[in-house]
Amino acid sequence: MSTVKVLSVSDAEADPRVKAVFDDIRAVRKTDFINNFWRGLANQPELLEATWSRLKVVMSADGSLDPLTKELIYMAVSIANNCTYCIHSHTAAARAKGMSDEQYEEFLAVVGMAFQTNGLVTGLQLPIDEEFEAQS
Amino acid sequence: MSTVKVLSVSDAEADPRVKAVFDDIRAVRKTDFINNFWRGLANQPELLEATWSRLKVVMSADGSLDPLTKELIYMAVSIANNCTYCIHSHTAAARAKGMSDEQYEEFLAVVGMAFQTNGLVTGLQLPIDEEFEAQS
Amino acid sequence: MSTVKVLSVSDAEADPRVKAVFDDIRAVRKTDFINNFWRGLANQPELLEATWSRLKVVMSADGSLDPLTKELIYMAVSIANNCTYCIHSHTAAARAKGMSDEQYEEFLAVVGMAFQTNGLVTGLQLPIDEEFEAQS
Amino acid sequence: MSTVKVLSVSDAEADPRVKAVFDDIRAVRKTDFINNFWRGLANQPELLEATWSRLKVVMSADGSLDPLTKELIYMAVSIANNCTYCIHSHTAAARAKGMSDEQYEEFLAVVGMAFQTNGLVTGLQLPIDEEFEAQS
Amino acid sequence: MSTVKVLSVSDAEADPRVKAVFDDIRAVRKTDFINNFWRGLANQPELLEATWSRLKVVMSADGSLDPLTKELIYMAVSIANNCTYCIHSHTAAARAKGMSDEQYEEFLAVVGMAFQTNGLVTGLQLPIDEEFEAQS
Amino acid sequence: MSTVKVLSVSDAEADPRVKAVFDDIRAVRKTDFINNFWRGLANQPELLEATWSRLKVVMSADGSLDPLTKELIYMAVSIANNCTYCIHSHTAAARAKGMSDEQYEEFLAVVGMAFQTNGLVTGLQLPIDEEFEAQS
Numbered sequence: 001m002s003t004v005k006v007l008s009v010s011d012a013e014a015d016p017r018v019k020a021v022f023d024d025i026r027a028v029r030k031t032d033f034i035n036n037f038w039r040g041l042a043n044q045p046e047l048l049e050a051t052w053s054r055l056k057v058v059m060s061a062d063g064s065l066d067p068l069t070k071e072l073i074y075m076a077v078s079i080a081n082n083c084t085y086c087i088h089s090h091t092a093a094a095r096a097k098g099m100s101d102e103q104y105e106e107f108l109a110v111v112g113m114a115f116q117t118n119g120l121v122t123g124l125q126l127p128i129d130e131e132f133e134a135q136s
Numbered sequence: 137m138s139t140v141k142v143l144s145v146s147d148a149e150a151d152p153r154v155k156a157v158f159d160d161i162r163a164v165r166k167t168d169f170i171n172n173f174w175r176g177l178a179n180q181p182e183l184l185e186a187t188w189s190r191l192k193v194v195m196s197a198d199g200s201l202d203p204l205t206k207e208l209i210y211m212a213v214s215i216a217n218n219c220t221y222c223i224h225s226h227t228a229a230a231r232a233k234g235m236s237d238e239q240y241e242e243f244l245a246v247v248g249m250a251f252q253t254n255g256l257v258t259g260l261q262l263p264i265d266e267e268f269e270a271q272s
Numbered sequence: 273m274s275t276v277k278v279l280s281v282s283d284a285e286a287d288p289r290v291k292a293v294f295d296d297i298r299a300v301r302k303t304d305f306i307n308n309f310w311r312g313l314a315n316q317p318e319l320l321e322a323t324w325s326r327l328k329v330v331m332s333a334d335g336s337l338d339p340l341t342k343e344l345i346y347m348a349v350s351i352a353n354n355c356t357y358c359i360h361s362h363t364a365a366a367r368a369k370g371m372s373d374e375q376y377e378e379f380l381a382v383v384g385m386a387f388q389t390n391g392l393v394t395g396l397q398l399p400i401d402e403e404f405e406a407q408s
Numbered sequence: 409m410s411t412v413k414v415l416s417v418s419d420a421e422a423d424p425r426v427k428a429v430f431d432d433i434r435a436v437r438k439t440d441f442i443n444n445f446w447r448g449l450a451n452q453p454e455l456l457e458a459t460w461s462r463l464k465v466v467m468s469a470d471g472s473l474d475p476l477t478k479e480l481i482y483m484a485v486s487i488a489n490n491c492t493y494c495i496h497s498h499t500a501a502a503r504a505k506g507m508s509d510e511q512y513e514e515f516l517a518v519v520g521m522a523f524q525t526n527g528l529v530t531g532l533q534l535p536i537d538e539e540f541e542a543q544s
Numbered sequence: 545m546s547t548v549k550v551l552s553v554s555d556a557e558a559d560p561r562v563k564a565v566f567d568d569i570r571a572v573r574k575t576d577f578i579n580n581f582w583r584g585l586a587n588q589p590e591l592l593e594a595t596w597s598r599l600k601v602v603m604s605a606d607g608s609l610d611p612l613t614k615e616l617i618y619m620a621v622s623i624a625n626n627c628t629y630c631i632h633s634h635t636a637a638a639r640a641k642g643m644s645d646e647q648y649e650e651f652l653a654v655v656g657m658a659f660q661t662n663g664l665v666t667g668l669q670l671p672i673d674e675e676f677e678a679q680s
Numbered sequence: 681m682s683t684v685k686v687l688s689v690s691d692a693e694a695d696p697r698v699k700a701v702f703d704d705i706r707a708v709r710k711t712d713f714i715n716n717f718w719r720g721l722a723n724q725p726e727l728l729e730a731t732w733s734r735l736k737v738v739m740s741a742d743g744s745l746d747p748l749t750k751e752l753i754y755m756a757v758s759i760a761n762n763c764t765y766c767i768h769s770h771t772a773a774a775r776a777k778g779m780s781d782e783q784y785e786e787f788l789a790v791v792g793m794a795f796q797t798n799g800l801v802t803g804l805q806l807p808i809d810e811e812f813e814a815q816s
Binding site for chain 3: 494518539
């Protein structure tokens with residue numbers, strides 16, 4: 001259950017702004033699949049446009065971080081922010097971009113380690129070493 | 137200010153279990169620098185041993201994820217868990233492992249995007265698409 | 273599934289302390305509907321009494337913030353704390369208090385923006401400007 | 409201490425993209441004050457442009473939520489996400505937009521109540537009432 | 545730096561409602577020390593009264609959980625919620641109530657383990673075993 | 681739905697490393713029940729071994745904190761980290777280790793109070809009293 005109706009693609013596309021975004025998603029992703037995130041956001045067309053137009057830039061294959069690394073960062077944030085839907089969608093996206101079972105196991109091990117030391121450091125309230133300060 | 141005294145290296149190494157861990161940190165990291173995390177944990181020698189012995193395995197250069205990617209995952213978790221110390225130490229570690237300014241900018245852009253969509257999806261409480269389910 | 277049995281209203285009201293709270297909820301809210309939060313808390317009558325007696329004061333229509341604004345604040349906290357039940361119940365409450373679709377879209381846009389900049393600022397660990405300090 | 413150098417305004421504006429953003433901030437906000445958030449983001453010009461251009465739209469005075477309400481929502485998210493800098497900057501912004509001491513006290517009371525019931529509901533793992541589901 | 549002025553005890557007690565709360569804190573805790581939490585809340589007298597009157601009941605020595613156990617629970621929540629001030633104050637309170645160094649080490653080990661498995665479970669999105677459901 | 685297949689016990693035990701861990705779980709816990717956490721982690725045998733071998737030490741009955749207190753700490757962290765599965769499994773474990781309804785009510789009251797004051801303190805950004813600093 002959700003706080004908005006998850007629109008069918010055809011209902012959503014009755015709004016031309018939504019149709020333009022959905023068409024661009026299909027073109028960029030080379031698939032007809034429009035997942036629930038976009039069909040829920042379609043109730044808020046301005047927000048849909050702003051979110052997709054930025055996501056397309058941020059997650060593009062151009063740039064100095066490869067697409068799989070970007071997905072691993074997205075997964076890590078989503079896990080620590082506890083976003084159930086996002087964990088599912090970005091883990092699936094990482095697999096689609098080539099994440100192997102071995103890489104996923106190592107990813108989980110790093111996440112588990114980071115959580116553990118985050119908890120310890122926060123409990124101990126340790127001061128930051130001067131060596132870590134940004135050069136200025 | 138911290139909830140335990142951050143021990144000096146010499147005070148900490150009065151305990152032979154601590155000395156053994158610190159020696160191993162120096163050997164593995166090829167540096168004499170022992171940062172505050174380890175000097176705070178030195179008050180809890182069993183926990184120090186367990187944490188270091190696992191961290192050494194998880195963050196090792198062997199495996200299918202390269203060391204910089206592991207640091208980026210660690211940074212992402214630490215930001216979303218809001219661990220101030222960890223953000224500083226792992227951002228510094230990522231730079232030491234070659235993170236460029238351009239990569240850091242892209243990393244931040246992905247983190248910002250992930251936070252934003254985490255917030256939207258959590259607000260909308262969207263159901264998970266069947267397409268994202270693990271094959272069984 | 274929950275960690276306590278969600279009591280039926282009649283089972284819950286077998287305890288006179290619970291009945292008194294439920295009667296007050298019905299009177300204040302002008303409805304017979306007792307939602308699961310209260311029927312779960314009914315297993316802990318002292319906690320039920322303390323929670324309701326405070327909530328009634330905090331969310332009352334008297335005061336300098338109007339009821340819808342209070343619900344929007346409640347929703348925002350619940351989203352960032354990731355409380356699924358609370359997001360549903362307070363989004364429904366906000367709608368009942370007059371939140372329009374346009375207001376909800378703007379609310380979500382602010383939430384998304386806040387999440388995004390929270391992530392960026394936490395990643396960058398920016399120092400607080402002196403201009404923001406409370407006057408003393 | 410931060411993970412990037414917080415640039416002086418003049419150093420930052422050596423980059424024409426940064427100067428254009430800073431000029432727009434000054435024009436929109438009708439002040440010469442450029443706070444640390446923008447001076448930190450100036451190290452990442454593309455991210456600076458994207459963040460400001462969206463923030464300007466989201467927090468604009470046009471629309472169905474008034475500017476103070478938007479600040480209260482921003483504060484609520486920032487508190488629950490524990491973003492120290494953001495709490496300071498948006499509490500200051502809310503005061504600048506007219507938040508009274510009485511409104512701040514009521515805001516804090518709602519935040520405290522929301523945190524408390526978020527914790528209780530999450531502990532009890534209560535199921536969502538059908539009455540809260542979005543109409544479809 | 546804080547978002548309100550932390551009042552001196554004498555300034556705060558100019559308000560008779562604040563004075564009554566501070567007198568009760570001194571009587572219950574058998575100390576003249578009024579820590580910053582109460583001196584900050586003194587700007588919001590109604591919230592101060594409500595918070596203290598409830599805290600006094602919840603943390604009282606009567607009941608089935610002993611005072612140290614309650615402090616350990618309080619510390620654990622504060623660490624996971626990342627409340628710097630609360631971690632400091634409740635770790636100090638736990639020590640005052642007899643927490644030994646050995647107990648603190650074990651506490652930290654449990655916290656670290658819980659964080660780690662929280663991260664793994666959230667990453668894996670595991671379904672809840674029927675065996676864990678509350679009997680009904 | 682999960683991001684990995686939750687393996688049946690027999691499928692999981694086809695891997696001898698998994699079988700060794702499962703046998704040890706059964707021996708230590710004196711039960712044949714292997715809950716989903718371990719059956720999900722069985723897809724990542726190295727992570728399974730590392731997690732169980734540490735959990736067994738941390739949660740052992742030896743030491744200065746009794747097993748029920750450890751479970752209460754685990755529950756508190758899991759609630760504040762919002763780990764649905766962990767809340768269910770550790771609440772069930774606490775009940776199995778003797779947590780009474782009265783103790784659970786008091787536990788929830790402390791959790792609710794901690795959440796509330798965490799929110800207030802974070803909102804007010806109160807400075808830490810010198811009295812709380814660790815002696816050095």
